[in-house]
Amino acid sequence: MEVIALVLGCILLAFSQNAPTILPVSPPLVTIKNGTLRGFHVKGFDQIGFFGIPFAAPPLGDLRLRHPQPFNEAFSGVRDATKRSLSCPGFGSFADGLDMGEDCLTLDVVLPVNIEPSDTLPVLVWIYGGGFVAGGTADPRYNMSYVVQNSADIGKPIITVAINYRTMGLGLLASKEIMVADAANIALYDQRLALRWIRENIAAFGGDPSKVTIWGESAGGSSVGYHLTAFNGKSDGLFRAALIESGIYLGLSINTIPQLATTYQPIYDNVTRAVGCENSIDSLACLRTVPFQKLYNALVGLQFLPIVDGKFIPKYPSESIAAGQIADVAILIGSNTDECTATFFTPRGTLNTDDDVYTYLAGYGTGLDNNTIKTVMDLYPDDPALGCPFGTGVERFADQGFQFKRGAAISGDSKIHAGTRFLANYYAKNGTRPVYKYRFDQQPWNNQEVDVATVPPVSVTHYTEICFVFDNLNHNVNWIGPYPSYARLAHLMSRAWVSFAHDLNPNNHGVGGVPQWPEYRTSPSNIVFRADKTTVETDDFRTKQLAFWGSIWGLLGS
Template identity: 60%
Template sequence: MPAPNRILAKPTTSPPHNPQVEIKNGTLRGLYLPAFHEDLFLGVPFASPPIGDLRLRHPAPYDEHWQQVRDATRRSPSCPGYAGFDVGLVLGEDCLTVDIVRPAGTSHKDRLPVLVWIYGGGFDAGGSADPRYNTSYLVNASVAIHKPIIVVSINYRVGGWGFLGSKEMAAAGALNIGLFDQRLALQWIQENIAAFGGNREKVTISGESAGAFSVGYHLTAFDGKHNGLFRAAILQSGTALGPGINSIAQLNTTYQPVYDNVTETVGCGNASDTLGCLRTVPYSKLFAAFEPFVMTPILDGEFLTRLPSASFSAGLVANVAVLAGSNTDEGTATFFGPRNSLNTDADVHALLAGMGNGLDNATVSEAMALYPDDPALGCPFGTGSERFARNGYMYKRGAAVIGDEVIHAGRRRTTQYYSSTSPSCRKPVYSYRFDQPPWNGIEELVATEAPVYSTHYAEICFVFNISPSISANNTNWIGPYQSYHDLSTLISRSWISFVHDLDPNNHGVPHAPLWPEYSKSHKNIVFAVGNTMVEPDTWRTEQLEFWMRNFARLKT
């Protein structure tokens, strides 16, 4: 195993202990981390605790002013979540906080660029305290390459706590709670980050999977009016284009039965005000009632006023710099790829016909031709005639369909859109394809049984570049080989360079290929151990164009 890959910043003055910052609510006392020479401010509230009568409502700004110095040396509970990503996290409703990591001794005069991390987890799980997202290594690397940044991780409500939908929720103006949590956190950053030494005009929002879907929704939210909340966006394995989004008109056939099930389960079914009743249910009881259900954002007419594809077509999208990419074999993720369900042409036909609002026979036939029963063309790609038939005789065919429709097509449409805007106002655009399987062929919680390959989430450990001395036991281990750590160094520093300069090439890694700006070349950088290169963005052209033509039918 290689030595820990951190490069420690050397203090230029006596190490500061118990750093303090004055924000609008009062004074915060943070934590000095000597191993990295960093200041941490943890569990800082950006919203009033969403408990009691504030449960199942949009977040309210945190307006309390504390007279004494407030301790900010411990993370808050993570928002209630499920799906295995909650393991090891302390959960609780009073969770609307941010965690801030900066180089030690940063002052308000430094005005450092800011990276905001929005975790994924299918809108059903996640938390800033998840050790897979330890941002100290990114801040440490930023100092090492003389491009210091501040990283802010935000918590937001997930599952039924953040995305419960029903006619009652719609009437109360309480849809898309989790997205409004994120938005309020971004507003809090604008109001307070200068006190920590950050530059509110140089904020980059970033996320992976549902975190990237969230970033995409912020690009299209409020008809693209982002009010200067961010100048750039990083989207890893997700955009606003791909996940289907239901509308309020579709509640009766989507989330209303879930709401009715929950209210009955907790004893609120006969209440005159079922939503008000839910706000009085004991936490543990409501937690259990929400657990069987996965809920995601909907078209609420406020945050999301139209399908994202319609926003892109109308040009109602935030004008910011973009770095976006996807992993070659996205569709092998257990929760994406249709394992054990596709054995015949009829099975594949049914899968396609049931997508979105339903695809007609002509459209399905076109898709069937683009995804023939030829395992050499299926996902995981480049694996020849092997079918991995224990997952279904036509598993690879379905995995290719799902990966292209949910992830790859949206990435291409997003980068094409941003690169086609007027040169007079166009911001930098960068695109990547991550083409590296996990070192041991397993991606915990995502794809633990073959086939895995360059699956969903596989790039996360390379981005966060966490030392092997602590990462081996938290499922974000890069692996024992130096070549893998070299790739991680390149990727993490490229992300830092983009946050700092809006150009990922200023990473200081020798012999790395130049990552071309997409509007000038329509090329991707392809990340792989020992073989990072640049390619024309023509991979799977016909298939991705098919999905882009049908975005509206797919409710995206």
């Protein structure tokens, strides 16, 4: 373990090489493989932060549109780690407010003060979502200090790490040229290299590289899922647990290499044409020379998703799972009751008739045949009392589409709920580690979820749980709200997440009056999080519907 020494005016060399120690003095220094970092004391918390730490060589020039390369340079003197780096370029609402640029492959570490020489703390690693088109550790919604504070308050201190990774076309561009250059799924390789950096360096901060939990929501949750099946399930000891919130892992249609010609290749060709690289002998090499702003402008608005590259994603994830080629780790997984009232998941204003719903389903995955579509429509009849938002009775929200609720129920089950249950069931039957599942059932305090859904119906939509699990008291775009019951729920959830990362058991949260969260292997149940009362339910809602989606993953392209 590397030496960590905190100095006041000079570096103290009184600590054993095998005993990292953190003391409440300034400035905090830590020595990792590349040299010494200078951190800071987090304002308002008994915490130390080291921000903007490079885990990869800057992906500039000839390193643009390539898999990341390790950052192997030695620091010149003491490197400042008191400010976040640029966020990776993105577009859309989840890029708002972020200072973006290509030199972005960094991570941020937050840890409690007063770590003892004998401490080897568990590590919780955050992978942000954002539809694979935007996101960054600098997003104030992902303030890790409240999580770390909760860990200290319950006597289960952890270290948190938040990682930046490339999104949009800079992270997931796909084409035949990309495949020849072995440059597919850059975003996922960025994350993987960050995990390798953590394994090699986190002990210098007082962390235990054998006790890493990877954590993500939405596209971040999907990313966690891809790490589970990456390289045929070979995790290389990079993590011992996975925490997946509203992951679209098994409901996300992804392309294969044979499909590129009719999917991403025309988009790639349009991009090369837009920046003047279409006649180059090596168009990908040409893209690496294009001025950043020009390339960025050509990529804005284009969404690329991970693809089956035969390596990181060796086959459809459902096929990897069926073959047992998935990492055996502890799992905490769940979803929100009304996931797909989110405007980017379910069309608004267009699902009015059976024909509209039929057309919508015909575009699912690789294309659903008539019999499959009929089965879906039978499983999800046009009955608003059965639609999403659930529990809203005969109200149709017809201004959003006469059959919007029907479409939202189909979308939420196929994209999120079915995959969540499928993965939980797989691990319960085949894994050797603990499995826990939840359902989040608390709508936002003002029934608004900025960047996700602000026009009714909103209810317990996608992303609503984020401010609760981060226990984020800041009045930003995703705020808990003014009600004490909401604050209590946030304390419970954040501390349960910490307890899972620390003990592989979310029940050691220290919050009174909460039922025991059953282990899914012995009791297939959800803990149901609500501000008024948290309860436990048997995980059997919409059994036939969710089982059906789990039987056609191949048709869905996942």
